Amino acid sequence: MQPIAARQWSAGFLPSKFQGVKLNSIGDPVLHIHNPPGLNAKIQRDSIDAINALNRAQAGTWKDPEIQTRIAQYEMAFKMQTSVPGLVDMSKEPASVLEAYGASPGDGSYASNCLLARRLAERGVRFIQLYHRDWDHHGGVKRNIELKAEEVDRPTAALIADLKQRGMLEDTLVVWGGEFGRTPMSQGGDGRDHHIKGFTYLLAGGGIKGGVVHGATDDLGYAAVENPVSVHDFHATMLHVLGIDHKRLTVKFQGLDARLTGISGDVVKDILV
Numbered sequence: 001m002q003p004i005a006a007r008q009w010s011a012g013f014l015p016s017k018f019q020g021v022k023l024n025s026i027g028d029p030v031l032h033i034h035n036p037p038g039l040n041a042k043i044q045r046d047s048i049d050a051i052n053a054l055n056r057a058q059a060g061t062w063k064d065p066e067i068q069t070r071i072a073q074y075e076m077a078f079k080m081q082t083s084v085p086g087l088v089d090m091s092k093e094p095a096s097v098l099e100a101y102g103a104s105p106g107d108g109s110y111a112s113n114c115l116l117a118r119r120l121a122e123r124g125v126r127f128i129q130l131y132h133r134d135w136d137h138h139g140g141v142k143r144n145i146e147l148k149a150e151e152v153d154r155p156t157a158a159l160i161a162d163l164k165q166r167g168m169l170e171d172t173l174v175v176w177g178g179e180f181g182r183t184p185m186s187q188g189g190d191g192r193d194h195h196i197k198g199f200t201y202l203l204a205g206g207g208i209k210g211g212v213v214h215g216a217t218d219d220l221g222y223a224a225v226e227n228p229v230s231v232h233d234f235h236a237t238m239l240h241v242l243g244i245d246h247k248r249l250t251v252k253f254q255g256l257d258a259r260l261t262g263i264s265g266d267v268v269k270d271i272l273v
Contacts, residue, residue, distance in 0.1 A: 008131070013253040017069040020129065021076070023116070025108030029088045033081055041082070048074050087119055100158040111155035118162050121172060135178060139191040160204050173206030173241055184221040197223040201234065207241040207273050214271050232265030240267045 009020030023029045035044060052071050059067040090098075090105040093115065098104070103111040110132045117128045132152060137144045156176060163169040181199025182192035198217040204210070215227035229237075236246040239260065246265055250257035259265075 009129070013258055014251055015065050015069060017072045020127070021080070023084075025113060026106070029084055030080055033084055035081070044078065044081075048078055083123070087123065088116065090115065090119075097162070100162070101155045102158070103155065110151050111158075114155035114159040118159055118166075118168075121163070121168060122166075137182070137191055138193065139188055141182070141190060141192050163205065169205035171206070173208070173238065174204040175201065175238065176203075177201035181221075195222075203271070209271055209273055212271060214268065227270070229268055230264070232261045233268055236261050236265035237268045237271070241272070 009022060011017070011019040021030070024031075028034070035041070052074055055067055055071045055074075058064075059071070088105075090103075090112075093105070097115070101111045101115045103109065103115045105112055105115070110130065113130045117130055120128050132148075135148060160169065160174055163172055163174070177200065179194075181195040181197070183195040187193040198221060215224055215229060217223060218225050239246040239249070246259060246261045246267075250259055252258075
């Protein structure tokens with residue numbers, strides 16, 4: 001786990017009920033997913049109902065949104081205890097599907113996580129992030145990129161094809177990319193440094209045109225010079241295909257009506273169907 005990773009699933013300035021739930025790749029997918037000896041589902045359900053009754057009484061008095069978050073988290077945890085074991089059980093997935101992804105369930109690989117993402121989407125999970133940690137190539141970039149391509153290209157393509165075959169791609173936005181690009185000049189002879197002037201994202205499904213390239217860098221790959229898309233534009237476009245007007249959606253934060261795209265951002269209409 002990289003030090004920055006935990007912050008990537010926080011809710012930022014949104015209420016904490018919107019933060020992500022991390023699933024482990026190896027071992028129990030969620031900590032404490034199984035009840036201890038002597039505690040069955042009915043006893044647990046009764047306990048949660050009693051606790052949340054107290055929480056709702058407190059919420060009515062204090063008007064604290066974090067109490068509502070606590071109630072939601074108890075309910076979420078109970079639902080996950082009943083649904084997650086079946087979610088991660090891939091024993092009934094056909095061999096052809098495992099072969100397409102290059103997945104060996106239980107190995108914690110990016111390929112297995114791509115298959116898990118499809119199973120999450122099938123069950124109505126609205127936002128899923130796959131995090132592949134070993135990409136920061138300040139050294140040995142050529143060989144390392146070859147290894148990363150072997151790990152991610154096949155399962156990513158399989159996920160998109162699988163969603164399309166199941167009729168899910170048109171309602172699912174797939175976003176593939178990293179935090180930034182890499183410099184066109186070397187670092188330490190065989191590596192590349194972090195670079196924000198020009199980099200690429202791949203989008204599929206969710207109302208995005210297929211088979212198009214939008215924008216280009218200069219000849220050295222140093223900076224975006226043709227149809228540059230800012231981070232704010234990118235998020236405005238993602239929100240748009242999800243049916244949200246980024247200029248109208250605001251959240252009260254420290255006395256201000258804050259937008260998810262800050263004070264800028266335009267929808268990139270040329271890539272939309």
